[in-house]
Amino acid sequence: MPYSIEQRDEQLVGTTANITYVLDFDRAPQHLVRVTLRVSAVTTEHVTLVMPVWTPGSYKVRDYAGYQGNVQAYTVRSGVRSEAPFQWRDKASLVVQAQGADTVEVEYVVYGLERTVRTNHINRFHAFLVPTAVCMYVEGRTEEVHHVLLRHDQRAWPQVSTQLSPVRAADATGVLLGALNYDILADSPLEIGDHVVRTFTVKGARHELALASTQPLDAAWLEQQLVRIVETEAALFGGVPYDRYVFILQCYPGVYGGLEHARSSVNAVDPSTMLDKVKAKQLLALLCHEFFHLWNVKRIRPAELGPFDYTRENYTSALWLAEGVTSYYDDLLSYRCGFLTQAEYLEILSKDHLSRLMLVPGRFRMSTRDSSFLSWVKLYLQSPDANNRFPSYYLKGGVVFLLLDLYIIDHTDGRATLDDGLRALWVRYQEDPANGMSEEECIAILERATGVQLRERLLLWLNGTDELPYNEVFQPLGLELAVTAETAQAITFGEERSFAAVPAAVFTGLSLAESGGTLNVRGVLDGSPAQRAGIGIDDEIVAVNGARVANQKLFEQILAASGQHGVELTCHCDGRLYTTTLHPTANMKATLRLVDQPTERQQQLLSVWLKRPA
Numbered sequence: 001m002p003y004s005i006e007q008r009d010e011q012l013v014g015t016t017a018n019i020t021y022v023l024d025f026d027r028a029p030q031h032l033v034r035v036t037l038r039v040s041a042v043t044t045e046h047v048t049l050v051m052p053v054w055t056p057g058s059y060k061v062r063d064y065a066g067y068q069g070n071v072q073a074y075t076v077r078s079g080v081r082s083e084a085p086f087q088w089r090d091k092a093s094l095v096v097q098a099q100g101a102d103t104v105e106v107e108y109v110v111y112g113l114e115r116t117v118r119t120n121h122i123n124r125f126h127a128f129l130v131p132t133a134v135c136m137y138v139e140g141r142t143e144e145v146h147h148v149l150l151r152h153d154q155r156a157w158p159q160v161s162t163q164l165s166p167v168r169a170a171d172a173t174g175v176l177l178g179a180l181n182y183d184i185l186a187d188s189p190l191e192i193g194d195h196v197v198r199t200f201t202v203k204g205a206r207h208e209l210a211l212a213s214t215q216p217l218d219a220a221w222l223e224q225q226l227v228r229i230v231e232t233e234a235a236l237f238g239g240v241p242y243d244r245y246v247f248i249l250q251c252y253p254g255v256y257g258g259l260e261h262a263r264s265s266v267n268a269v270d271p272s273t274m275l276d277k278v279k280a281k282q283l284l285a286l287l288c289h290e291f292f293h294l295w296n297v298k299r300i301r302p303a304e305l306g307p308f309d310y311t312r313e314n315y316t317s318a319l320w321l322a323e324g325v326t327s328y329y330d331d332l333l334s335y336r337c338g339f340l341t342q343a344e345y346l347e348i349l350s351k352d353h354l355s356r357l358m359l360v361p362g363r364f365r366m367s368t369r370d371s372s373f374l375s376w377v378k379l380y381l382q383s384p385d386a387n388n389r390f391p392s393y394y395l396k397g398g399v400v401f402l403l404l405d406l407y408i409i410d411h412t413d414g415r416a417t418l419d420d421g422l423r424a425l426w427v428r429y430q431e432d433p434a435n436g437m438s439e440e441e442c443i444a445i446l447e448r449a450t451g452v453q454l455r456e457r458l459l460l461w462l463n464g465t466d467e468l469p470y471n472e473v474f475q476p477l478g479l480e481l482a483v484t485a486e487t488a489q490a491i492t493f494g495e496e497r498s499f500a501a502v503p504a505a506v507f508t509g510l511s512l513a514e515s516g517g518t519l520n521v522r523g524v525l526d527g528s529p530a531q532r533a534g535i536g537i538d539d540e541i542v543a544v545n546g547a548r549v550a551n552q553k554l555f556e557q558i559l560a561a562s563g564q565h566g567v568e569l570t571c572h573c574d575g576r577l578y579t580t581t582l583h584p585t586a587n588m589k590a591t592l593r594l595v596d597q598p599t600e601r602q603q604q605l606l607s608v609w610l611k612r613p614a
């Protein structure tokens with residue numbers, strides 16, 4: 001059967017399955033889920049079961065088998081269970097001797113107390129389950145229908161939010177859910193508990209918001225914004241390709257992240273997000289981002305990203321398509337949704353994208369394509385020195401596609417945009433959903449759809465380590481990237497009396513963190529004043545000009561006050577003190593702004609780029 005992640009709820013109603021996972025939650029207070037995996041219609045001598053080592057979308061080997069234990073295997077004949085011999089084939093694969101039986105059962109527990117969007121989190125109040133970290137697959141039988149029976153206290157945990165489809169109405173035996181194949185099961189996280197659920201219909205499809213939070217949050221407001229997001233993205237692609245979609249939103253202290261799935265997404269933010277306008281806008285961009293992935297990455301995808309090998313790294317150079325394009329579109333879609341004004345959108349591009357990339361020396365050391373290929377040991381396994389060694393394919397990839405969109409608009413006199421390229425990639429998926437694309441095919445489709453020969457340009461930007469040609473691409477739209485030194489701000493008080501001068505912040509190349517009453521170095525940028533001063537990661541800043549300083553704010557103020565004259569630092573490294581002189585430089589920032597007197601053509605092209613759907 002060809003690879004498919006498409007499923008409609010009606011397809012699972014009343015189905016039977018020869019592979020069923022029974023999940024019991026009586027050990028939830030100890031952060032355990034008990035799993036009974038029942039495999040029937042066995043015709044082979046052995047049944048091999050494998051726990052994935054990673055979750056698609058999160059490019060890191062996590063060795064989920066490390067959280068698994070108490071494994072026991074049985075054969076079942078005429079309803080009678082007998083213990084079955086088994087052995088481990090490798091760290092995550094189990095071979096059970098079927099001994100001629102038709103049915104094999106394997107029991108195990110899985111421990112989960114890691115609060116991220118790609119790991120299990122189980123306690124007495126809820127269970128968030130990531131199937132790749134719970135459900136071993138049966139080798140050779142991943143294309144069959146799979147069932148999951150949830151046996152929890154349905155009064156304590158009345159809500160089950162997941163893209164898995166109901167097989168029948170919940171009853172005393174539990175909640176029975178299904179997937180047409182293992183790939184769909186692996187892609188279907190579950191939030192089970194007493195969380196808030198809201199449902200709404202857009203474009204004829206059912207949508208669910210599952211809001212898991214220890215703080216009361218405004219679910220009605222969130223629902224309104226989600227309606228806008230669905231409408232705006234559906235307008236881009238011409239409708240939605242699902243019957244039902246689930247937004248899982250987890251609000252817990254200190255978390256941030258998202259993970260995309262075919263008919264759902266998991267989004268995690270701090271509860272304070274809803275009290276802070278800047279953070280709330282980040283949340284809306286995050287929701288736009290993960291929702292956009294249902295098209296770009298789950299369906300429009302590089303060949304390496306589906307079907308998956310769950311036992312090892314799946315290398316791809318094309319995360320520029322998966323994450324670069326999506327990073328560019330998340331803020332652009334926020335703007336199209338009306339969450340940002342034009343000025344706010346330009347400010348986000350300036351601050352969060354262009355200025356941030358300017359502070360990544362690694363962009364001169366590694367290409368975006370290599371950063372993608374090595375994501376398993378780079379972006380997902382960062383050394384404290386990472387910023388100096390490679391650029392994120394999210395950050396640089398997003399900027400590359402900002403440039404590509406403007407390049408297309410300029411070279412077609414505004415008749416095409418990157419939207420046209422995306423829609424053509426979407427058509428390609430619908431014609432051949434079983435197979436992902438090569439990078440070459442993807443670029444050829446973008447060229448055909450936009451009529452622009454962009455291959456050489458795009459590959460240069462994706463393979464290169466030179467600075468991107470910002471102003472060459474911005475100029476035709478009446479935009480310019482101005483890199484300017486931060487200046488002192490005049491502050492007045494009372495009747496317009498001038499306040500003590502607040503000097504401009506300066507640049508050192510240091511990232512600092514306070515911990516336990518000390519000021520510690522977390523990062524040193526290559527080529528920066530801090531590097532020239534010989535300061536290293538993990539060193540402690542003890543004193544400035546002979547006076548003790550353990551407070552980051554104060555440290556920054558002293559440096560700003562002394563300007564570029566320099567300060568004497570006393571630092572601590574590995575049990576010994578040293579002194580050095582730090583000479584900060586002007587703090588530069590990148591601003592994407594409109595030119596003063598745009599031509600008619602510049603104005604017209606700009607309006608094409610920043611057009612909102614009617």
Ligand SMILES: [Zn+2]
Nearest residue numbers: 289293323326
């Ligand atoms: Zn993403």
